[in-house]
Amino acid sequence: MNVQTDYERGVLTLRLSGELDHHSAREALQEIERAMDRYLPRRCELDLTGLSFMDSSGIAVIVRAQKRMRETGGRIWLIQPFAQPLKVLTASGIDRLVPIKCLESGGQR
């Protein structure tokens, strides 16, 4: 699990890559919260393009990240999750709470 940070004009982009499960969730969340505290962005984009696997531990991470953004009046978006992570997001209903932006249709891994 790796989190790459990018900040430009109020938008914090966090690129998650690898596998997000219970084992990697705590460290991922710490990195996400550290970046949010540092930049206090208006908008945070969690880019899931590089995520090859995610289970419900990832849902907890996203919910916590969303809470953190709300506390500072910001908003969070999920970018381009591929088939497996997207199915977990949909099954848990989180797609109704956090907007998901797919840059192109399809995508199977």
Place this chain on the structure above:
Amino acid sequence: MKYENYIKLEFPSKSCNESLARSVAGVFAAQLDPTLEELGDIKTAVSEAVTNCVVHAYPDCIGKILLRCRVLEENRLEIVVRDWGKGIENVEKARTPLYSTGGEERSGMGFTIMESFMDKLTVRSRPGEGTTVVMTRVLPRRRRER
């Protein structure tokens, strides 16, 4: 029950073994020629079951987890995840979506995902003795396009 193939894997309840368990289950399931989506579903369900053992069955210690995968008749894949940990007081409640005793780090969606990603989920548990999760999924034979 008649089976065509099986594996048994025993490992300690360390979180680094969550990825090992789902990978092993995925490799075993590959003999049934699953689609990528089916393979993703199986790996996700196994990840949830094993994470439950790590987080809930053995909250303060490292214990034993058993993963058994079998190919049954008619392309049915059966996965058993068993622990000898503290057990679940109320299985019905534990299976309720969003219910969790794991605090903010857990989403309470584990059993819900296992249920929706597999065809059948059975949970047997006795407080103080452990929990057995049995999941099955039929992987229909695909007609290959040539």
